[in-house]
Amino acid sequence: MPNRINEAIQTHYASRDIGSVILAALEQAGKDLNHLTPEDLAPIDEFHIRGRTATLELAHVADLNAHMRVLDVGSGIGGTSRCLAKEFGCRVTGIDLTDEYCRAATTLTAKVGLSDLVDYHQGDATSLPFNDGVFDTVWTEHVSMNIPDKPRLYKEMYRVLKPGGTLAIYDILAGPFGPVLFPVPWARTPDTSFLVTPNELRDLLVDAGFTISNWTDTTEIARTWFVALAEKIRKNGFPPLGFHILLGSDFQEMAQNQGRNLQEGRIMLGQVVATK
Incomplete structure (x- = not known):
């Protein structure tokens, strides 16, 4: 069963030669491909609600610095890992299930x-x-929704952290007024969506051995952000560079559903920092 789920997840995210598609879109947007900056990639790079702003907020709470080795679990096309390396100088290793994303990230x-x-x-x-105990920080944003075996996920994160190391999470959680409307950016059907409630996530982290040091519900600010994004798309259409490049023609329906899921309390957003 896990292999079938993994295959379905890779099919959802995979796009043929996505790196070349992104570079072509950058060129169309007037960027010089020989002098690109992480900021040039920002509109497509941070594939999660509130983008780079949310990444930097979590990084500050997690106290990242240049002496740290960070593991980015579910690194996608590499936006977060590049942001952390550039802004904080830390050494980042990304891991992702989708091979095509890893190639594009590189x-x-x-x-x-x-x-x-x-x-x-x-x-x-x-x-x-x-190996055990090699990372100062394990980082993950909008990834666990696709992973059914959450006890094993958090135990693995715990295992690879150094004693005293930090787990930094920014994730979509099950809201009180579900079920989720599909398709959404992380899943076209319920078959590859595995949300947990905030209380379930707390229990999972504690059971894995973590001590939770910071928990922030960012749902309300996410709602505001999404309303503004939807209005911008409605007025101006999709920009040359955006998440629709990653997910194709049904991204518009995914985005509409995501907005409704947030507005109707079907999903929540949690920013969590825990220590080993």
Whole structure:
């Protein structure tokens, strides 16, 4: 069963030669491909609600610094890992289930001159290909929704952290007024969606051995952000560079559903920091 789920998830996210598609869109948007910056990639890079702003908020709460080795679980096309490396100088390793995303992440990271600080591996978050106790921080944004075996996920995160290390999470959680309306950006059908409630996430983290040090419900600010985004798309259409490039023609329906899921309390957003 897990293999079938993994295959379905990869099918959902995979897009043929997405790196070249993104570079073509950047060129269309007037960017010089020989002098790209992480900021140029920002509209497509941070594939989660509130984008780079949410990443930087979590990074400050997690006290990231240049001496840290960070594991980005579910690194996608590499936006978060590049942001953390550039803004904080930390060494970041990304792991993602989708091979095509890892290839695109490697290409884009080289284009913005960050290959010395960031590398990527294809792999399963519930079976991390790393030794025990090697990372100062394990980081994950909008990833666990696709992972059914959450006890194993958080135990693996705990295992690869150094003693005293930090787990930084920004995730979509099940709201009190579900069920979720599909399709959404992380799943076209309920078959690959595995949300937990905030209380269930607390229990999972404690059972894995973590001590929760910070928990912020960011649902309300996410609602405001999404309303503004939907209005912008309604007035101006999709920009040359945006998440629709990653998910294709049904992204508009996904975005509409995501907005409704937020507005109607079907999903919640949680920013969580825990320690080993």
